[in-house]
Every structure is written in structure tokens, then in C-alpha cells.
Amino acid sequence: MQIGSGETGTPPLTLTGPQLQFPAMPTPKKVVFSYDPDEFEDFVKEWVPALNTKYVRVERHGGSGDHGIDVAGYLTPQGLEGDWHNYQCKHYGDPLTWSKAAPEMRKMFAAAVRGHFTVPKRYVFVAPMIGRSLVRLFAKPSDTRRDFLEDLKSTRDDVITSLSNAQREAVEKLAEGTDFSMFETVDMDEMIALHRTTPHWATRFPQPQVARPQIMVPPPEHGPDEARYVQQLLDVYRERWGDTTSSLEQVAEHRQASEHLRRQREAFYSAESLRLFARDASPEGHFEAVLDDVFDIVVEVADGIYSLGWERLQAVLNSAGQVELTETILTKYVRPLDRKGVCHHLANEDRLTWCQEGDT
Structure with a gap:
């Protein structure tokens, strides 16, 4: 299976989870x-x-x-x-x-x-x-x-x-x-x-508290927009478990790798739902501000020396949960899973790389 090949007729993204409720704001x-x-x-x-x-x-x-x-x-x-x-x-x-x-x-x-x-x-x-x-x-x-x-x-x-x-x-x-x-x-x-x-x-003015749309559920087929971060995850799996996890078909047969990929895709689409919500409900640049806040902290963690890309990935994902985000009208909507997903958005743009030359 080719990453990002996507097939026509792919089921649309579905949503899950309860909507949030907020108290009334002053006019x-x-x-x-x-x-x-x-x-x-x-x-x-x-x-x-x-x-x-x-x-x-x-x-x-x-x-x-x-x-x-x-x-x-x-x-x-x-x-x-x-x-x-x-x-x-x-x-x-x-x-x-x-x-x-x-x-x-x-x-x-x-x-x-x-x-x-x-x-x-x-x-x-x-x-x-x-x-x-x-x-x-x-x-x-x-x-x-x-x-x-x-x-x-x-x-x-x-x-x-x-x-x-x-x-x-x-x-x-x-x-x-x-x-x-x-x-x-x-x-x-x-x-x-x-x-x-x-x-x-x-x-x-305090904006009316619009309920954030429910989190996207990853579609069965990997879309073109996922190509780079998924490839980076395949590199991590191959480095840790060998050639038996070098393709999506092989990962699907590997219990640990398949479960890990499922969780990362859920995180990616959680952050993607935040991106779409920000696009429609807040001024331009608010989601990008979240990306930059996370990147500015985790890039220092990613620059450490690790024996495996897996270790770098886990260290970055853990540190992302501790990042203090700049207070904006979007910040209150950011969930823990979004922070994890933001790391994969950054990997999708090659701003973060899990497997690096020189790892010991």
C-alpha cells in the first residue's frame, strides 16, 4: 500500500465525542x-x-x-x-x-x-x-x-x-x-x-463560546495529507522492529506497531479538527501560534541524543503535554490529544524528524 495514495470513494471523516458546553459570556x-x-x-x-x-x-x-x-x-x-x-x-x-x-x-x-x-x-x-x-x-x-x-x-x-x-x-x-x-x-x-x-x-470582546466540533475519526485509508508524518513513523518502526514493519501492510500485522500507529493517527486528526475549527472560528494564525508554541519547546527535546528515533518520538510527545501555550481565544479549546497531534503536524512539515543520522 502506498502512503497517501488514497482511493476515490474513501469514506468521509466521521466525528465522535460529546460537544462542550460553556457558560454565557457578557455581551x-x-x-x-x-x-x-x-x-x-x-x-x-x-x-x-x-x-x-x-x-x-x-x-x-x-x-x-x-x-x-x-x-x-x-x-x-x-x-x-x-x-x-x-x-x-x-x-x-x-x-x-x-x-x-x-x-x-x-x-x-x-x-x-x-x-x-x-x-x-x-x-x-x-x-x-x-x-x-x-x-x-x-x-x-x-x-x-x-x-x-x-x-x-x-x-x-x-x-x-x-x-x-x-x-x-x-x-x-x-x-x-x-x-x-x-x-x-x-x-x-x-x-x-x-x-x-x-x-x-x-x-x-469575549467571543461567544462556540462548541468545538467533535473530534475527527481517522478514515480507513491514509490520505495524501498524512504521507510525510506516517512515513516518519514507518521509519521509527523499521528502526525499532526491523524490516517486518517497513510498510503499512506489515505494520497492520504487527500488534504493537499497528496500535501505536492507530493512536498517532487519532492524535493527528484531533489536531486537524482543531485546525479546521480555528480556521472557521478565530482570526487567521491562531492554530499556527499553537504549532509554534509547541515547536519552540519540543525542538530542544528533539535535538537531544537518542539511540533510536522511537526514544526521540516518545520524549517529544511527552514534553508537548507540558508546553505552556500563549493565551489566545483558541487556547481554551486545546485538548491534551491535540498537543500530541500537533507534533505529527510538525513532522508532516518536516519541522520535526524522528530518525536522525548520528543517533547512537
């Missing part, structure tokens, strides 16, 4: 509500690029001396001196209202008068909860301007009272000539839906 919305202000600004910075692919770049400015800019999306290389959008982040335990939004608007106009930046084309308030009265007010830009100008006359905000009379007049004049439709709010549900399209989604 993304609940996660966002739990953020502190810094975490929320980071979340907004991840979301903004998905709004407008024309942004030259997106920067976070939040902090002391930010002049009312938390996250800025630049439409030109001139940054704050050209066309840009401001995303003002407000993470409160209650809805964002006019009394909390107006001071930020005054800060923006005062900073523009002082020459810190040009007035943005859009000014978007981003908060987990937006008061309905604020949404209704922003829906009528002329009313928003009217209320802003009325408040401006009586405000005691330091950002305004610290201005000279000429600067205060400039703020009023700038506000009178500004189209207040620039002020907007964003719905958190829409924001989360758009964030889902970004590469940050999978790492920021």
Missing part, C-alpha cells in the same frame, strides 16, 4: 459599559477608522491639555490645520445630557479661537448612553446654536471666563457663523456593530 455592550474612560477612548480609536476609510490617520488626544479632543480623524495630511473630525468620548454612569455636552462644545470653540486647531467638520459625542433630549436637540441645529449662545453669555466655565473680552467676542462670532449640524451623537448599538468589522473585535 459586548455590557463590556463597553464596564470600561474606564481610558479603555473607552481606546475602544473609540479602534472604531473610528471603520467609519471613514478616507481618514489619512486617526489619533487619540485624550488627557490633560487635549483642548477637547479625545480621538481625531484627519481627512488631510494637514491634521488639525486641515479638515478633520472630532470624537468626544464621555463615559458616565448616566446618560449624556446637554449640561455635560455644552462645556465640551465651549472648550472646542475657545481652543479654535486660541489657534490650537481649525473647527472640525464633524463633532461626534460618543457615550454608552445618550440622553434623548440631547438627541432631539442636535436634530435641530438652529435650536442647538440658540441654546449654546444663550448659555455662553452666562457661563462661569474657566475655559470662557479666562478669555479676554476680544476672545470671548470671537468665540461668540465663531459660534454664530458655525453650522451646528456638525454636532452629532452616535448610537452604541450601531457603534458596536461597526466595531465588529474591525480586526480588534476578536481580541477586545
Whole structure:
């Protein structure tokens, strides 16, 4: 029998074993509500690029001396001196209202008068909860301007009272000539839906615990994708038991070798089921990260001096079970048999070799 020859009509892979059950995870919305202000600004910075692919770049400015800019999306290389959008982040335990939004608007106009930046084309308030009265007010830009100008006359905000009379007049004049439709709010549900399209989604939010598919059962016939690691196992068997185990037909007649090959194929297909699950349920590269974690440790074991490839194989398989995997969204799905199977995936790629010249 030729390794990897495979015959048409080979029975499809079957699955066995119970599916895992997991407790419910918090929704993304609940996660966002739990953020502190810094975490929320980071979340907004991840979301903004998905709004407008024309942004030259997106920067976070939040902090002391930010002049009312938390996250800025630049439409030109001139940054704050050209066309840009401001995303003002407000993470409160209650809805964002006019009394909390107006001071930020005054800060923006005062900073523009002082020459810190040009007035943005859009000014978007981003908060987990937006008061309905604020949404209704922003829906009528002329009313928003009217209320802003009325408040401006009586405000005691330091950002305004610290201005000279000429600067205060400039703020009023700038506000009178500004189209207040620039002020907007964003719905958190829409924001989360758009964030889902970004590469940050999978790492920021706990993903719904999808049950891993049941483990594949090796088909009766060896497939082409098994050729190299099975050949390496045949080399091990021939070295240990002689020419009576140099082919698959002979191995099938050898009690120890046949049982050993059966177990290794089960491990290979367990890891293969993990690979397919990772491909469909996690970002690209997660299964490869498991391969690399295992390889980085067991390659040192494989480089030892052994009298037989069998001894190297057993030492590597044992050490694979002790490897500490990098914590990713896939790690919790990795089973002990997968680690063993990963070694055969590595052998299938010739990253591990069991029988080596120079063994004593």
C-alpha cells in the first residue's frame, strides 16, 4: 500500500465525542459599559477608522491639555490645520445630557479661537448612553446654536471666563457663523456593530463560546495529507522492529506497531479538527501560534541524543503535554490529544524528524 495514495470513494471523516458546553459570556455592550474612560477612548480609536476609510490617520488626544479632543480623524495630511473630525468620548454612569455636552462644545470653540486647531467638520459625542433630549436637540441645529449662545453669555466655565473680552467676542462670532449640524451623537448599538468589522473585535470582546466540533475519526485509508508524518513513523518502526514493519501492510500485522500507529493517527486528526475549527472560528494564525508554541519547546527535546528515533518520538510527545501555550481565544479549546497531534503536524512539515543520522 502506498502512503497517501488514497482511493476515490474513501469514506468521509466521521466525528465522535460529546460537544462542550460553556457558560454565557457578557455581551459586548455590557463590556463597553464596564470600561474606564481610558479603555473607552481606546475602544473609540479602534472604531473610528471603520467609519471613514478616507481618514489619512486617526489619533487619540485624550488627557490633560487635549483642548477637547479625545480621538481625531484627519481627512488631510494637514491634521488639525486641515479638515478633520472630532470624537468626544464621555463615559458616565448616566446618560449624556446637554449640561455635560455644552462645556465640551465651549472648550472646542475657545481652543479654535486660541489657534490650537481649525473647527472640525464633524463633532461626534460618543457615550454608552445618550440622553434623548440631547438627541432631539442636535436634530435641530438652529435650536442647538440658540441654546449654546444663550448659555455662553452666562457661563462661569474657566475655559470662557479666562478669555479676554476680544476672545470671548470671537468665540461668540465663531459660534454664530458655525453650522451646528456638525454636532452629532452616535448610537452604541450601531457603534458596536461597526466595531465588529474591525480586526480588534476578536481580541477586545469575549467571543461567544462556540462548541468545538467533535473530534475527527481517522478514515480507513491514509490520505495524501498524512504521507510525510506516517512515513516518519514507518521509519521509527523499521528502526525499532526491523524490516517486518517497513510498510503499512506489515505494520497492520504487527500488534504493537499497528496500535501505536492507530493512536498517532487519532492524535493527528484531533489536531486537524482543531485546525479546521480555528480556521472557521478565530482570526487567521491562531492554530499556527499553537504549532509554534509547541515547536519552540519540543525542538530542544528533539535535538537531544537518542539511540533510536522511537526514544526521540516518545520524549517529544511527552514534553508537548507540558508546553505552556500563549493565551489566545483558541487556547481554551486545546485538548491534551491535540498537543500530541500537533507534533505529527510538525513532522508532516518536516519541522520535526524522528530518525536522525548520528543517533547512537
